[in-house]
Amino acid sequence: MTLDWDNVLEKYRDGAEIDSLPGAATLSVSGADEEKIYVKHRLWKDSLSRTNLERAIEMVSAGTMTRIAADFIDQYRTIIADERPTTAATVLKDLGYLD
Numbered sequence: 001m002t003l004d005w006d007n008v009l010e011k012y013r014d015g016a017e018i019d020s021l022p023g024a025a026t027l028s029v030s031g032a033d034e035e036k037i038y039v040k041h042r043l044w045k046d047s048l049s050r051t052n053l054e055r056a057i058e059m060v061s062a063g064t065m066t067r068i069a070a071d072f073i074d075q076y077r078t079i080i081a082d083e084r085p086t087t088a089a090t091v092l093k094d095l096g097y098l099d
Contacts, residue, residue, distance in 0.1 A: 001060070001061035001097070003050075003053055003054045003055065004093075005050060007016045007035075008032055010094065011032075011095070012031065012037055015030050015031055017091055018091065019090075021089060022070075026041070026042075027039060027041060029086060034050070035049065036048060036050060037093070048084060052080050052083055053091075055080055060098070065082050066073070068099055069090070069092070069093045072089045072092070073088075073089045074097055076089065078086050
């Protein structure tokens with residue numbers, strides 16, 4: 001399984017509201033381009049890199065990272081990057097890659 005970036009662009013290019021994980025704050029995607037998904041919260045704005053998300057999905061597919069969103073967060077932070085791991089899990093769950 002690979003991250004379908006065309007689907008990411010179709011879904012998020014013009015922004016979207018995403019259901020948050022339990023305990024997480026409401027999240028909005030403000031857009032997406034060829035390299036990043038742009039996200040915002042009431043207190044901050046940031047982005048998720050395509051490279052890191054693709055690497056995470058490759059590892060999920062290989063079974064070296066979990067598909068369970070709540071457990072994925074710590075693995076993402078430790079193995080991939082300390083790049084908004086809860087946000088990454090929320091987005092990947094919204095896209096159907098995590099449970």
